[in-house]
Amino acid sequence: MKNNVEVKNISFSYGKTQILKDLSLDIKEGEFMVLLGPSGCGKTTLLNCIAGLLDLSDGQIWIEDDNVTWKEPKDRHIGMVFQSYALYPSMTVEKNLSFGLRMMNTPKNIINEKIAKAANLLQINELLKRKPSQLSGGQRQRVAIGRALVRDAKVFLFDEPLSNLDAKLRAELRYEIKRLHRDLSNTMIYVTHDQIEAMTLADRISVMKDGLIQQLDTPKQIYNKPANLFVAGFIGSPSMNFLNAKFDKSNQKIIFGKKQIDISKYESINNLTSDQEVVFGIRPENINIEKNEHSIHCKVELVEPMGADTLVWTSVEGNPISIRLEGSSNYNLNDEINISFDIKKSSIFDSKSEERI
């Protein structure tokens, strides 16, 4: 499949602060790409650069084999949805939707046709005559999405569109956006700091930090095989448990404090060198409470029932460990438990480079 959007070695500086550093990213046609990262990682800056709202310091941006680096936002065939909705407060919903088309002198009958189509798709027919101030947050964001839709954009850009909504609406609109992508199969670039949105929506996620892409892969890969310590810690809630340890090559074990874990089943164990300092990472759902020859004895320190599942907190050698169990499981404070790790699903990182081994 050919690339729809190509970001070629772009840099962006704001004053003396360099926000994006020699960043490249190819987005395939029809792909749903999520840019994920903590605030200040440059994801919104990257999106604004693609939209043409910020001028690059270096590099190029291509949209559909067209070098748009120096083109105005309006000439890039994009639609954009903002966190703050950015609806024109003085115009009705209908005028908001048609604004872009009117600016391009589109004939009236075509405008009406396109508005009707978008309004149907987003179920906002009833709202067309209202002003944005008379709409709820969810309705406003629907209208904002509609405004991007009517423009027949080649690429849709979303800048944290759901962050201003409450949890229930967020889930609803997330579903809606996913459905929209399924039906329209346009290229979409979506910025968020919410990993659930990223996991559920994306074909591929690019996890960013400090203006650099840390990992670019499918949600599954990113969750199961995080490329480095940052990605491992950022993705997943509650986050991955980490233990600082040392590798004992002869026994194929890692040692931390007085405890040892047999990691002979770890896939790339051969890449580990003797006495290497490592960080052992394991997700809460990959820890089992069971007694066997490898299990570690500890005490329940806190229980967080979350309905569908229950989170049990304990600690091993002073490191807090969370364990995700079924919702029906019943543990109490100070219960004695034995835990074992599913080594095949664990991640091991070099403690200096923080890269996955």
Place this chain on the structure above:
Amino acid sequence: MRSIPAGPRPKHLTIGRIGLYCFIFVCAIFFLMPLYVMIITSLKDMDEIRAANILNLPKELSFYSWPKAWSQACTGFVCEGLKPGFFNSVKITVPSVIVSVGLSALNGYALAFWRFKGAYLFFGLCLFGAFIPYQVMVYPLLKIEDALGIYSTLPGIILVHTIFGMPILTLIFRNFYASLPIDLFKAARIDGGNFVKIFIYVIIPMSTPITIVAVILQVTGIWNDFLLGLVFAGRDNQPMTVQLNNIVQVDYGVAEYNVDMSATILTSLVPLFVYFISGRWFVRGIAAGAIKG
């Protein structure tokens, strides 16, 4: 019996409250007194005024001073009252307000959204310009207008008012626009707006509150102006304030205090009217920092 706290807290008139009300009352008297004197004096005839009971109500209402002030009182050698001055002031104020507010809105928009190189320096200069006493610039401006051939003409005085109004107006428009969500501007750029289209279709419709503030500031400022009108307007375009001065400052004959009072009230009617109808809008405009779309 002591009541148990429940429901709304009972209202007490505290010493502080009483003091506050007294203070407000005294202030009101202080500011209303001159207005009272002006109105009753304008309704007295000269005999009664000579009796010098300045605070007494008129024994007999006489309205003759009002039409006289409007159309017969003498300003210098002409005796046409304030009427020509009123229309001169209208001719000066209306175009000056429209031009200065319009240009300042455009300036503020450019400064807030299109951050050109040196925008901050320009903004700083505006800020500085807003606080320069304009007496400093009167003579240089006079020479410039003379060279341009518009000194002592209607366009001349309009230009002067526009120039002096723009720094402060640009400032308030810029600050208002800077408080609007920047995403709106971004959305408009993606939707195909250029510099002019975004200003006309997106920004102007949102500018109502701040435009009202700017218009009030300019209308009262220009209407009340005396110095610039005297220097730049020329004999044919003297604004109402200058004519009022000429009526009041008589070198010969009798000072007709009732006519003076009527003339003064007539001159102040426009700013008074503007404040009364727009007070609500003024407060709303000043407080319009946080507009949500």
